[in-house]
Amino acid sequence: MRVTMVGTGYVGLVSGACFSEFGHQVICVDKDASKVEALRRGEIPIYEPGLDKLVAENVAAGRLSFTTDLAASVEGAEAVFIAVGTPSRRGDGHADLTYVYAAAEEIAAALRGYAVVVTKSTVPVGTGAEVERRIRAVRPDFAFDVASNPEFLREGSAIEDFRRPDRVVVGTDSARARAVLRQLYRPLSLLDTPFVFTSRETSELIKYASNAFLATKITFINEMADLCEKVGADVQDVARGIGLDGRIGRKFLHAGPGFGGSCFPKDTLALVRTARDYEAPTRIVEAVVAVNDARKDAMADKVIAAVGGSVAGKTVAVLGVTFKPNTDDMRDAPSLAILPRLIAAGARIRAYDPEGMTAAAALIDGVDWVSDAYATLPGADVLVIITEWNEFRALDLARVRSALNSPIIVDLRNIYRPEEMSEAGFTYFSIGRPPVAAH
Known part of the structure; x- marks a missing residue:
């Protein structure tokens, strides 16, 4: 299959390289010409174990390439992924969707045949619908679908997470789009990877809910650590004692200085803002944000x-x-x-x-x-x-x-x-x- 990945940040570069390893023809697009030239020389802008080797092998095999020309890359593509940044918007904490919508409008102008436009970026509920509206405004009579396919990559182990994920989540009501994405991820079906096909809105919320829940586990054990210090207990034994309960699980129960990174801080904040907008406040997540800060x-x-x-x-x-x-x-x-x-x-x-x-x-x-x-x-x-x-x-x-x-x-x-x-x-x-x- 021919795949276009718009954005060569962490998610776009890892996803594009891994899709090319699956045997697909992948073009990764970025507006930054110097970054594209560096990638063509084999210079990786982020540190992720094994990524340099994966990129080099697939570039050499002719399955992975880099360009600044979005229009040319979209022509003939069966799936076009939007994998641009969605940082916290300064001032209110909402996810900044400027880059997502700009990419959608450029893709709309470049489409020549049917394609599934897929939001890989972490986006609030309703973003897929707005992406579809914006593309439809440019191409009112054109055949296309918009789907949600959130990523669940952990920095430091992203390649293995992509190759052997816990699940693949796809949000779309289109049978044609489901078929395209199922074919795209076909190598994972050989590993009996669970696929969750659902609505776009549900898919978008799954990503935020997943990160918020994991952030909550981290914050919970950090608060237990504070209590342990006061009473003379050992938080590592507490974590093991509760983590052996199958209903709780052992992961993300490591006490420390608080969570950071590209996902948990901005995603918990964005979920809080979205929930307030819909008058369904997430009090637990609000507390997680405050306690972690x-x-x-x-x-x-x-x-x-x-x-x-x-x-x-x-x-x-x-x-x-x-x-x-x-x-x-x-x-x-x-x-x-x-x-x-x-x-x-x-x-x-x-x-x-x-x-x-x-x-x-x-x-x-x-x-x-x-x-x-x-x-x-x-x-x-x-x-x-x-x-x-x-x-x-x-x-x-x-x-x-x-x-x-x-x-x-x-x-x-x-x-x-x-x-x-x-x-x-x-x-x-x-x-x-x-x-x-x-x-």
């Missing part, structure tokens, strides 16, 4: 308390700044709230992240970025672990202890065991577990 600030307070109530004139070593490991994504990362608070309180920050430092340096002023984890340590008064990159899980603790000015670690991801850290000579603070002193 406050939590990031509270993590800075936790660091300050760990060093005696003041970081003025002190050096803070920081490991990890991206919102999660295996990505260079800094969007709504907890570090964006934590580090400026510490700097404002008088701290000197020395930080390292395996992939995120270039992006972070453009967002956070006053940080000394260094070349590796151990370079953050000499003379530091506290070590703070913000992102759980694998390379931070097996630090040489004796080397860490000797390099620090004060043997204090604040682990916001619980990647070490308290008893191990105590025996290694550290005063160790984590999330939802009692602090321990050096043994």
Whole structure:
């Protein structure tokens, strides 16, 4: 099949590359000529494990290409995906659909034969109907369908998520559109992947409801972690104890500094705004948004308390700044709230992240970025672990202890065991577990 992917951001590039691996002819379109030229040279603008190799292989095989010419790419395509950004709109938190609607109108002008126009971007309920209205206004007598096909890709494991998804959701009332999308995803049917065919509105809401529910699980266990610290309980045992209940499940029960990234913050906020517009307020999701925002600030307070109530004139070593490991994504990362608070309180920050430092340096002023984890340590008064990159899980603790000015670690991801850290000579603070002193 011939597929056009409008947008070469995270979703568009991963989806386009994976569809080409399925054997389809895929053209990825972007207005940014320099980005397109870089992609043609094999330069990937985002960090996603395995994506560079996947793109290179399918470009070499002639199944994947990049262009700025939307009109030429749409001609002859059986499915045209809109995979552009939908950031939070400044001022009110609604999803900004400017790019979605602009893409729809350009696609309308370029259509020459029947195609399914598919919203892959995360969009509020009713967006598909508006996309159809706008295309119909340009091509009133033309045969086309508009469908919703939300993505459920996790940064850091997106390729495997696309190849082996939990489900494929398609929103359309058109039998012809269903047939096109079923054929497009045919390789997944061989794996018995569940397909959910439903209305556009339901499909759009499934995406928001999924992200809001996962964000709620994260926020719930973070609040339980706060309670654990007060009563002397262990949040990791609490999470395991409740996660073994099949009705609850173990995933997304990892206490930490709050959720960030490209999806959960903007999608929970957009769902809250949409629900208010329809006079069906989502009180639970509203609380999730508020609690998560406050939590990031509270993590800075936790660091300050760990060093005696003041970081003025002190050096803070920081490991990890991206919102999660295996990505260079800094969007709504907890570090964006934590580090400026510490700097404002008088701290000197020395930080390292395996992939995120270039992006972070453009967002956070006053940080000394260094070349590796151990370079953050000499003379530091506290070590703070913000992102759980694998390379931070097996630090040489004796080397860490000797390099620090004060043997204090604040682990916001619980990647070490308290008893191990105590025996290694550290005063160790984590999330939802009692602090321990050096043994």
